[in-house]
Amino acid sequence: MKKIFAFAFLLFCFACNKGDRGISLNLSAAVDITGFSVDTAKGLIDSSKATISISLPFGSDFTKVLPTIMVPAGALVTPASGAMVNLKNPVQYQVINGNIYKNYTVTAHETPAILQFKAAGDTGVIDEPTRSIKVIVPAGSDMTHIGVNIQLAAGATITPASDATVDFTNPVTFTVKTALASVNYTVTAIDANADKPVAFLGNYASKDAITNADELAAVNWFFATYPKAEYLSFDAVKAGTVALSRYTVIWWHEDATQTLPDVAYDNAVVTNIKAFRAAGGNLLLTTFASRWVEALGVVPAYKGPNNVFGGSLGGQSQDGTNNWGISVSADHIAHPIFNGLPLAADKAYPVVYLLDKMAFRLNHVSWWKVDEWGGYGDAAGWRAQTGGIDLAGPDGSANTNQNVTIAEFPKGDHNGATIVITPGSYDWYAEPNPTTNAASPANTYLSNVQKLTQNAIEYLKKQ
Template sequence: MKSIIKQLYTILLVTVACLTVAGCSDDFKSNLRLDGDVWVNSIKLDEYAGTIDYQNKTIVVGVPYDYDVTRMAVSEINLSEGATASIAVGETIDFSLPVSLTVKNGDVQMNYTITVKRDEAKILTFKLNDTYVGKVDQLSKTIFVVVPLTVDITQLKGTFTGSDGVTVTPASGSIQDFTNPVTYTATYRSAVTSYVVTVTQGNVIPTAFIGTASSVSQLTSPEEKAAAQWMMDNISMSEYISFKDVVDGKVDLGKYTAIWWHFHADNGDNPPLPDDAKAAVEKFKVYYQNGGNLLLTRYATFYIKDLSIAKDERVPNNSWGRSEDSPEVVDGAWSFPIAGNESHPLFQDLRWKDGDKTRVYTFDAGYATTNSTAQWHIGTDWGGYEDLNAWRSLTGGIDVACGDDGAVIIAEFEPRANSGRTICIGSGCYDWYGKGVDASADYYHYNVELMTLNAINYLCK
């Protein structure tokens, strides 16, 4: 398989090189060297061997969980015959962030991304009786699960998923008595992590994620799929539903206290709503007007026009974004200010930087973001909303958070008459999927998850 992939890439590289030089005319053919391979056959950092993925052009080097990755020496690099690399044997490099490696052979070149990954032993998701979802906190190494009052907590089956290669005791599927907290221990090579699982009994409220595909696995946007899967894995009694099933009458929206829609579109300059979402408008209007609550994030915020949630029936007037395949890798942590709104339920129990609770950080250096934004620009230079007071009056919304430029990036629309409540999050800092990045390893990305959980809990009150 590896050799087939190499052959295909060689053909592709030669073809691309030809196309870039006037169709490979005879004049250019004589000067180009396109017969060299640009493969990394093997590489070692501090004698730790890398695993090479030729299809995705990535190299992953595994090291012990507490290893210092800031000064690693290239102890071995084996390339195709005649090829040269931008990194040399003996060179010492900081691998705390991914490092680019360029291999050239004549006029052919290929770029690889080297990532050093410390051993990790994580429980990623946790359920009881295949139904009740646990909230996994990787920082405190705790898992909290709420089950109905009628459930016998002395006989509960715990199931989970873990990081690659991990083993966990007690085993997945075993029955435990959760009258008192139970410790689950995850182990992978040099890494050992213990999680304390605590079960409480209370009311479990049905919620849903709505999307344009028939199931989570069928969602074509990695961004939407990451958000939907997180909800299925972390919120008890949550379900995935499709707009088509709503239109076809296969879904009773009234059973859900809150519904979340996270909609992504590449290069999001005022993208149109999907046809299925438009077709479901009348049913969602009834849901909303009868008290149904909505969490609308990214370009799903445009639904406030169709559902007449905003008084002026307008969409956010300023939107943009990149493609999921071409994200921006940030060189520093991203955040937005919330001064004056620190007590809002959305911002409780987040991870703060240096104790400062006036800014919410959502990802750190090295994260890959599309910076997809749907916000309300404020100011006479743009038109529409002269100032925040004008925005509040015209939309009927509450500005929960504004960007550093004053644009409204999180808005709340309180119930009118018998309607439900709506939360809109359109900040470019609110991002679920970074191509080539393990979001769970990002310290501040936890805040994206917790803000979402806080929003859903707030809407369900």
């Protein structure tokens, strides 16, 4: 916008009062910037808005820019043409010609070297200011072998190269090189399920209404570990007021009763959970909740846990001699749910302790008795008849031919995965001494219970 100098206007008024004494005002001089360039880069000038935008080559130092500026004859521009400016932020230029001036705002941006970044076929979001790229890859992708496809500007190269297979277990540094610069980008690949919340299912109106001490300890740990987690009531599942598709994993830990609550068998509940599984949703069922597998069709009829028992409050006891835990199947010692769990030094086969011998426990069990009843015969028979993977048995046996305590029912074309954890050693709360009501000695292996649970949830999130 052309502006008249205030002092010129005053002089003009004074001249009118005193008569013409030869003062001449130039109010028609040109004050437009007609050219703005930095080396070979040319700015886009919008005279009506008094703005200039320029794209500088990748790797340019925006703090030391030397623009060449063209203005009409007789005009002066400040900062001057050729003067060094910092274009990391917008810079104002002023053109003065005669008695008129005009201000321009100049902004600069960088010509990108990475035009497109794809991982596992999905396009990432490139954040140039932070030199970072985030890409959401399909759920269940093997993060250790992700193929990348990268489109670059002419003259740019990148390492690792386009079409390489990259391990994205952790963020990866990609280095872009041009004639001007070498710049590192941090690329993070995220499983599509990672940002979805996980849910804790319970037969209470809210998590704050839980009264069972074992379930309460579990849910408190869960929400401390997963701050974005949500509590899901059976009533909400029954009413259909919550879209189950928003969850990657639903965990139900039932410790209060061996006989599952009636609502778990409600037609609407079963139908909605089956639909959740059919859409790829995953379940973690622990302690007595493992009995739900039959109603949901995870296993065939009459092939659910067949050895269910445990004490009631007041009947808790100590072992006093032996720690309790799980015997990990030799074929599955590398399964992700066992990652980071220490193996017992006093066992000849792989055992993970979950319950200290001195901690009081109710010994709530809901596992499969394999050899004595059920018609399985041995672990191979159990696998054939249930469709499950026998991941662990009780710590007293080197294999699962007698009992299966942890099992996985894998993801299929029409269902998500289910993991069940059933042994009496899977104990979240050490009850007080039933005689004195004094607090129980601590379960020194509680961290293993927590780690096992977290491993299971993280594994299921990736299915």
